[in-house]
Amino acid sequence: MTNTTKSQLSHFFQNTPSSAFNQFKHLLVLSLLITFSFSARTALGSITTVVTFDSNSRTKVQCVETKATILFNGQTYGLITSPYTGRTWLDRNLGATRTAISSTDTAAYGDLYQWGRKQDGHESRTSGTTSAQKDSIFSTTDKFITGSFDWVSAGVDNDGSKRASVWIDGEANDICPVGFNVPTKIDLENEMTLAGIDAPNTLDKAFSSFLRIPAAGFRNRATGGTILNTVSLAALWTRNASVSTGGVQQAKYLSIDRTGANYNNLDRAYGMSVRCIKSKPDTDTTGEYQAVVSGTLLRNVWLDRNLGATQKATSGTDSNAYGTYYKLGKATCPTNFTLPSEKDLKVLIAELGEGRYIVQNAFFSAMALPAAGHEKDDRTVGSSIYLRGAGNQVVLINSERGNGRFYEDKAENNDGIPVRCIKETSSIGSDASTELVTLTITDNSPKPNGSGKGIIGAAKTVTFTFDFSEPVVGFTVSDVKIENGKIVAGAIIPVSEAPANTRWTLTAFPTQGMSSNSLVVTIPANSALDRNANGNVIASRSVSLNTEPPKAIVIEKWATDASADKGSGAKQLIGRPDPGLNPGDPAVKNHPKSWLEGKGNKGLTNLTLTYDKDEPLYIQSVVIRQTFNTGWGVDMISGIDSDGKETPLYNSFNNELSEVSGADRTNSSWGTQVNDRTIALNSKAMRLGPFYKIKVLVGVQSAGGFDGVDAVKITGFKDKPL
Structure with missing residues (x-):
């Protein structure tokens, strides 16, 4: 049952400061299986409270402060503050007439926009359709464009960069209120992860969250503009463009169904919901910290800037983001955050990867790490990343080496080193499992006896499969050591059918002209790390070679x-x-x-x-x-x-x-x-x-x-x- 009547309870909280709500949560325990919401005005704005009772009469109470309201395109939107990141969002999808009161509240579904397109009438759920693509990103039709992958003609904006640059606050295709933007993938990903919106029952969690996301479905460009999957799917565009391996013009979106939340790519001509976010955190100019989620495996929560920095880095050499340079034992992290352990730093290095662009990659990651260097060597400022951890651990990341490593010069104890704090609940503690990751390597070479060691002939390739016993990070092609052969295409390929981050394949071409040697592939120990920063055991696989060229019979x-x-x-x-x-x-x-x-x-x-x-x-x-x-x-x-x-x-x-x-x-x-x-x-x-x-x-x-x-x-x- 859902009760949206405000009069029964709102008077009780009239003009009550939001900080006092914790005093009343114990009054809300009822022996019913029920979800209801109510709102109250306070001196700070309005409060929306979501109360959920499960079958065991346990309650979950969430108070979300709405700071103010704004009038935009004839609709009054509330502004809500994330309890996790401090960012400000609209309280509903664009075009919705109210905040969702259930995941299937049709009044909260809102409009469905084609990616990068301005508000011109096409976004209405009842707009007409046309198959005629536009020759400009500044559309002038009120029709929803169907049939093609993109709503603009080929060559107009294939990589999506033009639309990404004008689908933002104040630009030509801006669809959000002044000061608000279509969110990036990272904006949505941070909120979803920190709010715990994941499997199972993901749709229910999305609605129960402070964002109150309804299952608004999407509009299908391939079926004449029909609206599909209402009740069972929420699909929200991000501002990030993408291009598929086949060259199809696509963009990233957040897909939420009952089994999970995923960030996928889809053709830009599809129609999806949009939820606007304030362009910058309210606290950007005050130096207060925000939380960001980093990594593909652990989804660790870090501060968004170095300790002591006045802002998140806007470039790799943003001196305002360098922060304070701390000597050993002098740094103190904010409440609920701590200095990263050695294992935290190991996983961070593994997540960043390696190569000549590692410093640039570190800045473009969710953590936006600047090249702050260290205090006693100006030559490192602007070129290298140093981070101090718990104890005397110091990490150095630079492009000259193309990797991250632990700095071995103990003189850094009295040297000033930047600090980036990690949330205590994310940090890998000393009590974490120390069990090593096992690795099994197989291959597809012919086996003369049906099993055992294979044999590969002249001009043939062999594909190796690497199966880790649990999800890992940091496994790259440079970890593969190969004898009597070379790697084809120079890459390892993740296998999507297996659990994420557990299986990769690699194709090798053996050295020709051999009849008594073997092609050997070896993965050294600690090439990859699991969620507890434990490395893999060494593993190898060999295939017999018979690559002498056959005598050609003309x-x-x-x-x-x-x-x-x-x-x-x-x-x-x-x-x-x-x-x-x-x-x-x-x-x-x-x-x-x-x-x-x-x-x-x-x-x-x-x-x-x-x-x-x-x-x-x-x-x-x-x-x-x-x-x-x-x-x-x-x-x-x-x-x-x-x-x-x-x-x-x-x-x-x-x-x-x-x-x-x-x-x-x-x-x-x-x-x-x-x-x-x-x-x-x-x-x-x-x-x-x-x-x-x-x-x-x-x-x-x-x-x-x-x-x-x-x-x-x-x-x-x-x-x-x-």
Whole structure:
């Protein structure tokens, strides 16, 4: 049951300061399974209180202060302050007529915006539709645009940067009240994590939170603009654009259903809810701290700036964000926060990764770490990140080394080092588990006996799978040590079907020319860390190599059938060469058994030649037996596979495809004698295929010129050459 009547209780709290509400929570214990809300005015503004009773008569009371109200586009919005981050939000989705009184309150659903688009009428749930994309990001239609991935035409704003820059406070496509913005992914992620809005019963938690998020559904661009998944899904846009691996224009959004909250990418033409956030925290100018959530595994809560800093870093060299430089034992964190332990710092380093851009990555992370350096060396300021932890632990992060490490010079005890505090409940304590992470490595190489050690042949790759016993961070391709091979594409690939942060794959290409060695992959100990900063045990996997190249057996075949373009003038199409014609014989201008004999101005003609379909070949060379030749004779050759796909192999105007052997000029009298012209394909073309048909373009374009072709032979290999 949901009771939204305010008169029964609001008088009791009339003009009561918000700090006094804790005195009354014990009065709200009722032996009912019930959720209700009420509001009261105070000297500071208004209070919305959400009271939830579970089946065991336990209560959860949440008092959310509404500082003020604003009138925007005909709607009166309340302003609510996050009890976790201190940020100010609107109390409802844009376009909603009231704050949600249940997760299925239709009056609280609000409008559905296409990403980056201004308020022009399209956002109405009942707006008309059109399939015509706009050629500008400044839309002028009130129609919801359907059918395409994006509501603007291709090339207008593919990466989304233009719309991201104008979908903010004060710009052309601004849809929020003055001083408010569409939130970033980090804005939403911080609130969701700190409020505990996660599985199970995620939708219920989203509604019960201070944000009162309803299941407003979304508008589907692919089904003509129909509204789907009301009651079962909340979908809110962020301000972050993205582009899929296939080049589809997308943006990040928060998806909440009953099984979880996720941040996914979706096409920008979909319609979703928007909840606006105040552009900057109220306390930015006062130096008060906010909380931020960092990392992909632990979701640790840290201060948003270094201890003593007057603001969160706006750049990696923002001196106002450097904070105070503390000697050993001199730093004191705010209430409920503490100096990070050695394990906290280890996990932080692992989360940041490695590489030449690690300092930049640290700034662009949720923690916005500035390169404050340390007090006794000005050269480090603006280039290196130092952080002091509990005890005498000091971390150094710089791009020169491309990683983070513990600083070993004990002189830092009397040196001033910046401090970033972590929430006590997030910190990894000394009582945390010390059990190491196990790692199992498998591979997909053929196993001669069905199990055991595999063996890999020439020109083959092998894929290794790394399974950690629990979620880990810090595992990168640089942790993979490989002998007698190299890593293909230079990356490890996370496997989405497995639990997050537990499984990766890597493909390796073995060293060729080996018959008694093994390809060995090793992951050293402590390459990855679990949530308690415990490292993995060392693990390795080997695959036997038999990469000696096989002796290539050259196969020669004459065509068994042939066809020519219609009207080509071919007098006779046979598969074998005329036994009465041999290279060196006098040229025969109108040989009756030639495959092709140009007539008059017939010009270039395609011949399609068929060989043994049961034994297609990787083609090494093509021999054209010409009965008469007035020019180059063959301009292009293509291979045709069993699926009918045609692949270019030779082009007389493109040296990258093949090399014409000297055979075409071996006979100095190639214009007056029967001649075998050999076209040898280069190594690139020889690896294409295999083919059982070829197509050759023969003849000349000059008036009166023509070529006669008696037969065409191919030579090649059954197996793909190395």
